[in-house]
Amino acid sequence: MDLRNVAIIAHVDHGKTTLVDVLLRQSGTFRTNQAVAERALDSGDLERERGITILAKCTSVVWRDTRVNIVDTPGHADFGGEVERVLGMVDGVLVLVDAAEGPMPQTKFVVGKALARGLRPIVVVNKVDRGDARPHEVHDEVFDLFAVLGADDAQLDFPTLFASAREGWAALSPDGPKTDMAPLFDLVVSHVRPPRVDPDGGFAMLATILEYDPYLGRVLTGRIHAGRVRNNDTIKALSREALELEHFRATKLLAFRGLERTAITEASAGDIVAIAGCAEATVADTLCDPAVDRPIAANPIDPPTLAMTFMVNDSPLAGTEGDKVTSRMIRARLEREAEGNVAIRVSDLEGTDAFDVAGRGELQLGVLIETMRREGYELAIGRPRVLYRNDPASGARLEPLEDVLVDVDEAYAGTVVEEIARRRGEMTEMRPSGAGKVRLAFTVPSRGMIGYHGDFLAATRGTGVMYRTFKAYGPSRGPIPGRRTGVLVANADGQAVPYALWNLEERGSLFIAPGEKVYQGMVIGENSRDNDLDVNPLRAKQLTNIRAAGKDENVRLTPPRRLTLEQAIAYIADDELVEVTPKSLRLRKRHLIPHERKRASRATEAG
16 A cells, blocks of 8 residues: 655644544544544643644544555644654645634744755645635745745645635635545645655664553654564664664554554554564664664754753642652653653752753643643742853853744734833834734743743733744843742741731732641732732631621632642742642742741852
8 A cells, every 4th residue: 555654734723633633534534423522633631621732643544545644743832842753754744824824933943844854845724714814825925934944946836725624625726616625635645755765674763752551661653764574573772873772572563543553463664653662762763673783863853942940849738639749759750751752851950859851941841740740740840941052152151032923902012012122022023914913023032931921911901812932042132120029928837817818918919718728938929019028827816705886897808819830830939939739739939937048048149
């Protein structure tokens, strides 16, 4: 059977996972009456809750005697490590673009990677059924984007289809015929080249995705570059530097058939398969026949730009909600994550039960923390910080910069420009985008964007949309103002009392409700002034034997301000931590005792 390997790349929410659903249905992969979840490939709980693709996934369909392996890739730049790896498995890409929004920053990021690998794109202008669709203008914008990214003549001569994945059709023009996805299937088969592989050479496969299976152990997925492999064959693992890592037996061969991974006895060059049985091999290693001595070249991955400190939870409430609390458990889990996710780097901090975890951005590290807390881990997390570099030529300090694209109502444009300028951002473009909205483009230091998303939504009354993607390292842009307010810090252990919280409301906004457990050093609210304030949330009303003539006062409290995980991580200052447990998120001071905080503050000022 003929083979085609293709990846679908697009910006967040441009419809790629919905498109895969339609292709699976119309190819006959699902029975007519089969119950299948919407966005079937986004199978993780976090992916469904957030509406984004986090992990690359493989599936396949059969169209007129050709098997098409389809890889659904993440659209968010924080998961760029996934994108870069899977592009090595495919021979063509579908570039999916929203017919109203056009190519966005993260489209640019992933398409740039695909064009650099020499992949020939097929452009699908999706959502042409939208009322504000402008399909022909978007087609021209895609051509301009490809030209800017250095596409060659063959890549610029790309075929284009117009589609509505939600309605299940694709055609050569926006007007139809609006029947089915057959034009897209036919175009993939005719335009994407068959895998360029060596069917007669010794078996060789580049490991691209690492997973853990409770029954099979480590499972490595990749495309076979040469030869064939059979169940129970002896396989050698080579590192990128050609070092021999291990020999193992292929205990299980798995191929992607629809949404299922099916056990097979043999696979040949060009196909995408998963192999179980290894103990040490990981992503970017070469699995091969024992006679092969040269690894398959693996592209370097863009380095991390942001780091956080993960440490053992040492608060008075530690161990009351989670069952995985020791540094040994946390280290093992982080090392396992770093093995499968090449965009994450983990290192020990000497002399402490803490780990430095570096990644692509707040979202990627936030997803890791959320996943760990759902698995039963308790952690304390420090404030995110960017990773600097030194220019090898001049020795100047360089920091990561981001391209930020904002769509906002004209009434709020001035507020956004002013705030991003305060965060050392530079505006590179401003143009109307129709319907009373304006599109703003900025280049901003990554550290200036930490914690801005919540402020941005508040400033635009929830109507603004912001997209960020890593651009490059550039000269440091100087100091950026931090949080403008102090916090309210509990000075005792116990349960918060309504009367005490009622008296504290005039001091600022509260993060806790009556009856919640608190401890000394825990942050329970935001001070209305710029200093930190130690307060007593346990103070009860004094009782007397004098009965009031009028009715006793009822305590009426404003509902507490609840921070999400990302908001909490971005909110804390350098001397604060986020306590993360399976049931709770708490803010706390790094040093719980007041005199220890003063000593640490004096040491910081002296240093």
